Every structure is written in C-alpha cells, then in structure tokens.
Amino acid sequence: MSKIKEQIYFDYAATTPIDPRVKRVMEPYLDDKFANASSVHSMGQDSANAVLKARDTIAGFLNCKANEVVFTSGATECNNTVFKGVSEAMKEYGNHIITTKIEHPCVLESCKYLEKRGFKVTYLPVGSNGVVKVSDVEKALTKKTILVSIMYVNNEVGTIQPIADIGKLIKSFRSLSSVPRFPIFHTDAAQAVNYLDCDVDKLGVDLMSLSGHKIYGPKGVGALYIRKGTLIEPLMHGGRQEDGMRAGTLNTPGIVGMGSAIQEIKKTTLRQAQGGENQENKRIKFLRDELINKILKTIPNSKLNGDKKLRVANNVNVSFKGVEGESLLMLLDGEGIAVSTGSACASGSIKPSHVLMALGRGPLESHGSIRITIGRFTKESDIKKLLAVLLKAVKRLREISFF
Amino acid sequence: MYSKKLMKYFKKPKNVGKIKNADAVGEAGNPLCGDIMHMYIKIKKSTKNDWLKKHIIEDAKFETLGCGAAIAMSDRVIELIKGKTIGEAEKLTPDDVAKGFDLPKQKIHCSVLGIEALKNAIIDYECKYSDIKQDPA
Numbered sequence: 001m002s003k004i005k006e007q008i009y010f011d012y013a014a015t016t017p018i019d020p021r022v023k024r025v026m027e028p029y030l031d032d033k034f035a036n037a038s039s040v041h042s043m044g045q046d047s048a049n050a051v052l053k054a055r056d057t058i059a060g061f062l063n064c065k066a067n068e069v070v071f072t073s074g075a076t077e078c079n080n081t082v083f084k085g086v087s088e089a090m091k092e093y094g095n096h097i098i099t100t101k102i103e104h105p106c107v108l109e110s111c112k113y114l115e116k117r118g119f120k121v122t123y124l125p126v127g128s129n130g131v132v133k134v135s136d137v138e139k140a141l142t143k144k145t146i147l148v149s150i151m152y153v154n155n156e157v158g159t160i161q162p163i164a165d166i167g168k169l170i171k172s173f174r175s176l177s178s179v180p181r182f183p184i185f186h187t188d189a190a191q192a193v194n195y196l197d198c199d200v201d202k203l204g205v206d207l208m209s210l211s212g213h214k215i216y217g218p219k220g221v222g223a224l225y226i227r228k229g230t231l232i233e234p235l236m237h238g239g240r241q242e243d244g245m246r247a248g249t250l251n252t253p254g255i256v257g258m259g260s261a262i263q264e265i266k267k268t269t270l271r272q273a274q275g276g277e278n279q280e281n282k283r284i285k286f287l288r289d290e291l292i293n294k295i296l297k298t299i300p301n302s303k304l305n306g307d308k309k310l311r312v313a314n315n316v317n318v319s320f321k322g323v324e325g326e327s328l329l330m331l332l333d334g335e336g337i338a339v340s341t342g343s344a345c346a347s348g349s350i351k352p353s354h355v356l357m358a359l360g361r362g363p364l365e366s367h368g369s370i371r372i373t374i375g376r377f378t379k380e381s382d383i384k385k386l387l388a389v390l391l392k393a394v395k396r397l398r399e400i401s402f403f
Numbered sequence: 404m405y406s407k408k409l410m411k412y413f414k415k416p417k418n419v420g421k422i423k424n425a426d427a428v429g430e431a432g433n434p435l436c437g438d439i440m441h442m443y444i445k446i447k448k449s450t451k452n453d454w455l456k457k458h459i460i461e462d463a464k465f466e467t468l469g470c471g472a473a474i475a476m477s478d479r480v481i482e483l484i485k486g487k488t489i490g491e492a493e494k495l496t497p498d499d500v501a502k503g504f505d506l507p508k509q510k511i512h513c514s515v516l517g518i519e520a521l522k523n524a525i526i527d528y529e530c531k532y533s534d535i536k537q538d539p540a
Contacts, residue, residue: 324437326470330405330413352437364468367437400419401468402441 008382010339012214012314012375013155013191018257019216019376025260026218029253037250038241047252054259061262062208062225063199070242071255074222075190076106078209079149081224081235081246082186083110086147086207087119089231093179094144100124100132100161101358102154104188108354120144128360129307130159137166141173145183152192152203156355156371157306158315160196163187167204181206181230190214190222194265194375195281195313206230212254216376217261221254280376285313287374287383292316294387299394301403305356305369316372319356319365320394322403328370331393337386340371405471406505412475418482420464427531429524431516438469438513440477442520446489446528455490465520472513476500480517493525 009017018026029050035043037051052066059066072078087097097114099107101123111121122140126132132150141148148170150161170185186207189198193215200208207230212221226232226245238247268280295302301321320328325341332339352366361369372386405413422443432439443464449457463485467477480500484492501514 322468324469324473326437327413327474330410330471334410334414352435363434364437364439367434400416400466400474402421402439402466403468 007336007338008385010337010372010374010378010382010386012378013158013371013373014340015213015219016216016375017377018218019261019264021264022217022257022260026253026257029256033252037252038239047250050256051250051252054255054262057259057266058210058223058262061198061266063201064225065228067243068226068228070224070226070245071250071258072222072224072246073220073251074213075104075188075209075211076222077235078211078222078224079104079106079188080110082149082207082209082232083107083114083147084235085232086184086186086230087114087117088233090146090182090184093182094142094146096120096122096142096144096146098122098124098137098140098145098148098150098183100126100150102126102130102132102156102159102355103149103151104155104190107149107151107188124150126159126358129310130154130157130305130355130359131307131310132161134162134165134169138169138173141170141183143177147184147186149186149188152187152189152196152198153312153315154306154355155191156353157317157359158191158312158373159306160192160310160312161187163203163205171204181227184230184232191312193262195284197269200225200227207232210258212258212261215258215261215265218254218257221251221258223258281313284374284376284378287378287380288314288316291372291374291383291387292318295390298387298391302394303365305359305361314374316374317369318372319361319369320398321365321368322401323368323394323397324401325368325370327397328390328393331396332370332386332389335389335393337389340373341369404507405475409472409475409504409506412478412504413471416465416474416478418464418478418485419466421466422462422464427524427528429520429522429527431519431523432469432473436512438467438473438516440465440467440469440473440516440520442477442481442517442524444484444524444528448532455493456488458489460484460487460489460492465517467516469516470510470513472506472510473516475504476506476513476517477520479504480521484521489525489528492521495521 035047037047055066055069058069124136184206187205188209190211206227208225210223213219234245236247268278303319305317329341352363356366425443426446427444429442445462447459447461463481465477497514497518
C-alpha cells in the first residue's frame with residue numbers, strides 16, 4: 001500500500017495558492033453574481049460595482065487614479081501590451097527600446113518580435129549580483145529611445161532592481177525632450193507586489209504590470225497601470241471595456257479576487273505605515289535567511305545566486321557543484337517537496353538559464369541551480385524538512401556524478 | 404514528466420562508480436546541455452585475432468552529472484553493454500537505449516549521451532591497444 005506523502009510547496013514565485021479569504025470574496029461571482037459587468041440591468045451593475053471596488057483598491061495600492069488601472073489576463077498580457085502597444089503608438093518618435101538580459105521570457109520574446117519589425121533593442125547586462133546599473137541605463141538612452149522596461153524583481157534570482165533611481169534618471173533625461181513622457185518607463189512588478197512599495201509616483205513609472213496569481217489571488221487575471229497621457233495602443237480590439245484599452249468581457253471573479261488579494265497586502269503594509277512592522281514579510285524574510293545560511297553552511301560547494309541584500313524576501317536560488325538542477329528537483333519531488341529549477345531544462349529547453357548566464361555563471365553552474373521560493377503559508381517545520389531532504393539529495397547526486 | 408521505468412533507473416541506478424584500472428574510458432556530453440557522462444569499461448581480452456567478436460565487456464560503470472533522464476539513460480546503456488562483445492556494443496543505437504522508457508521529446512539527446520560515451524570508450528580502447536587493430540581480420 002502506498003502512503004500518500006504530505007506535499008510541501010516551495011514554488012511561490014511560480015504561483016501562489018489562493019488565500020482562503022480571497023476565495024470567499026470571489027465565490028459569489030462564480031455563482032449567482034455571474035452577470036456581465038458591461039450589462040446595463042441591475043444584475044450587470046452589481047458586477048460592475050464589484051469591478052469598480054477592486055479597481056479602487058488596486059489604484060489605492062499603486063497610488064494612482066482608478067481609470068489608470070486596466071484589467072488583463074495576467075502579467076504576460078500586460079507586458080505584451082506594453083511592448084507592442086508602445087512601439088506602435090511611438091514609432092514616429094523613435095525605434096529604440098531598452099531592457100535587461102534578465103527579463104521574463106514574455107518581455108524577451110516580445111523584444112525579438114519587435115526586432116524583426118525594425119526596432120532596435122538594447123539588452124542591458126547585470127552585475128554578478130544580478131542587479132542592473134543605473135549608469136548603464138543612462139549610457140544606453142538615446143534620442144530615439146521610446147521605451148525603457150526593467151523588471152522590479154527578477155523571477156529567478158529575486159534581485160531587486162533600482163526602479164526609483166532609474167525613474168529619476170528618466171525624468172531628468174525627459175526634460176530635454178519636446179515629446180511628452182518620452183521615453184516611457186515600464187516595470188514588470190509581478191514578483192514585487194507582495195513585498196515592495198509599488199507607489200507609481202515614488203518609482204516614477206508610467207506603466208506597471210501586475211499579476212493576480214503571484215499574490216494569493218486567482219490565475220488568469222492581471223492589471224496594467226497606465227499613467228494618464230501615456231501613448232500606447234491596445235493589444236485586444238473589440239468592445240469598449242476598459243475605455244477601449246482592453247476589449248473582452250471583464251473577468252469579474254478574477255478581478256474581484258485580485259482586488260481582495262491586494263486588500264490583504266494593503267492590510268499588512270498599512271500596519272507598517274502606522275509604525276508597526278510588516279509581520280508577514282518579517283517572518284518570511286527570517287525563514288528565508290535561515291534557509292540560505294543553513295544551506296551554505298551545511299552543504300559544501302553551494303553558492304547563492306543573486307545579491308544577498310538586494311533580494312526579495314521570499315527567494316532562495318542556489319547552485320550546487322557537481323549536481324544538475326533538474327535531477328535534484330526530481331529527487332526532492334519524490335520526497336514530497338516542490339521546488340523549481342533555475343535551468344529551463346525541465347520546461348522543454350536544454351539551454352541553461354539566461355538569467356544565471358547573465359550573472360556570469362558558467363553553463364554547468366547554471367544547470368546546477370534550484371529556486372526555492374517561500375510565502376504566506378510556509379512553516380518553520382517545512383524549512384527544517386527541506387534542509388534535511390536537500391542535504392541527502394545533493395549528497396546522493398554527487399555520488400552519481402564525478403564530483 | 405517521466406515514465407515509471409525511467410524514474411526507477413534514475414532513483415536506483417545499479418552501475419554507478421569508477422573502475423580502477425579500466426581498460427577504456429569514454430566521456431560524452433556538453434556543459435551547455437548540462438549533461439556530462441564518464442564511462443569506464445573492463446574488457447576480457449582474447450588471444451584470438453578477431454577482437455570485435457572476441458573481446459568482451461565484462462564490467463562497466465558510469466558517473467554522470469545530469470538530469471534525471473541522463474542518469475537513467477547512462478545506467479541503461481551500461482546494462483545493455485555488459486557481457487557483449489565490442490562488435491555487438493558498437494552496433495547499439497540511441498533508440499535501443501531509449502526503447503521502453505518513453506523519453507520526453509526534449510530529452511531524446513540523453514539517449515545519445517550514453518552511446519557517445521560508449522563510442523569514445525571504444526576509440527580509447529583501440530588507441531590503448533593499437534596492436535589489436537593490426538591483427539589480420
């Protein structure tokens with residue numbers, strides 16, 4: 001008889017579980033409050049009001065106006081809209097885009113698509129700590145630059161990029177230009193929302209991508225912040241939803257869920273603003289640090305990828321010499337522990353991670369990494385279990401390899 | 404992602420290790436793919452002329468740095484060549500190694516890894532014992 005093993009989840013950067021509070025708020029909209037938010041009858045208006053409330057919540061979190069929030073299907077759609085929409089709207093002003101080598105594939109692939117259509121893209125390098133230099137952004141800016149897109153937090157190594165500083169730089173560069181908001185500044189904040197200040201004015205961004213399923217909300221919903229006056233074309237054409245910026249029936253349960261997820265984050269940050277501490281983030285950071293320190297201490301020839309300080313509270317990314325990441329993932333999985341590999345090997349490509357390569361890691365080191373991301377529901381006992389299993393698994397794989 | 408058979412070979416490989424005084428060593432792989440295999444073979448030599456038919460692989464072991472499929476395929480190729488003559492082993496193809504394992508498409512190259520290591524081991528054997536090549540067939 002096979003015993004069902006308890007599963008422990010360490011892949012919060014891939015997706016988070018739905019918070020039970022979020023789920024409760026969503027439920028009526030999957031049930032009797034099903035009406036189309038664009039319908040004029042009172043049932044439809046009930047849905048429209050729920051969307052309105054979610055939009056207000058998110059606008060409050062971003063410190064922007066409600067009509068600057070556009071609901072989408074997720075961060076991938078947001079980023080595609082930004083790249084294709086801005087390049088289309090701004091093509092008469094220039095053809096140059098600046099981004100980094102460590103962006104999410106939905107950004108890099110959108111860039112490739114635009115390169116085929118005559119746009120020039122500068123892919124900024126990062127230091128070995130996984131952080132882009134503001135001076136490199138400055139050097140790359142030209143009179144033809146229409147868009148600068150830099151992620152807030154890297155999804156693989158968790159490094160925090162200096163968005164506010166780049167925002168200031170772009171503002172000063174702009175004062176030389178006659179075109180309003182030129183170039184446009186975008187950040188993909190999908191991995192940042194849980195942990196960092198997303199005030200769009202403090203950051204100085206014109207566009208920001210958010211995702212629902214990384215913040216204990218549902219999958220299939222996201223939000224794009226578009227500062228008023230930003231030149232951008234829609235990706236989806238059709239009905240007049242979202243002021244024509246994103247056609248398609250509003251995903252009411254998803255939007256309500258995303259609003260509720262942001263509300264939960266606001267509660268913790270509000271306590272912080274009132275002089276209290278953000279207990280959730282403090283706890284996660286404590287567990288994360290414990291995990292990093294114990295791994296580096298107990299497993300010889302292990303190395304942390306990405307800056308130790310400029311790092312989001314929930315991310316651990318480590319390489320083990322003489323171990324390939326996917327085989328380690330499989331062994332951990334066999335023990336009921338879900339992590340992710342830094343290498344894209346498991347997801348259909350045999351190329352080493354573009355992020356770790358950009359950090360200057362060799363291909364073998366890049367293949368030898370795993371990403372452990374924790375979150376709201378991670379317990380201290382989970383960390384202990386992981387450490388014990390990890391130690392054994394690394395040892396086992398080193399016996400098989402010629403390490 | 405992986406079949407039960409593959410997981411069995413990956414989790415409990417039976418032929419891991421080095422062979423001291425191996426008659427031949429073969430390496431294969433590419434750091435970019437993240438898979439590198441070392442193969443060690445011990446050969447029972449014969450005084451007979453026809454080395455392809457008469458020299459037998461009596462023991463073989465491997466060490467592999469790689470993904471689950473690479474480790475499973477390494478173990479499988481060793482299993483297949485043990486007890487075979489050099490000539491028989493030389494005829495093995497990646498398909499023979501992967502047969503029955505239901506390899507995911509992006510992992511087909513892992514079945515090539517073992518065969519490449521084997522080919523390199525055989526070349527190593529030929530070089531070390533160049534006299535065997537000069538035997539009239």
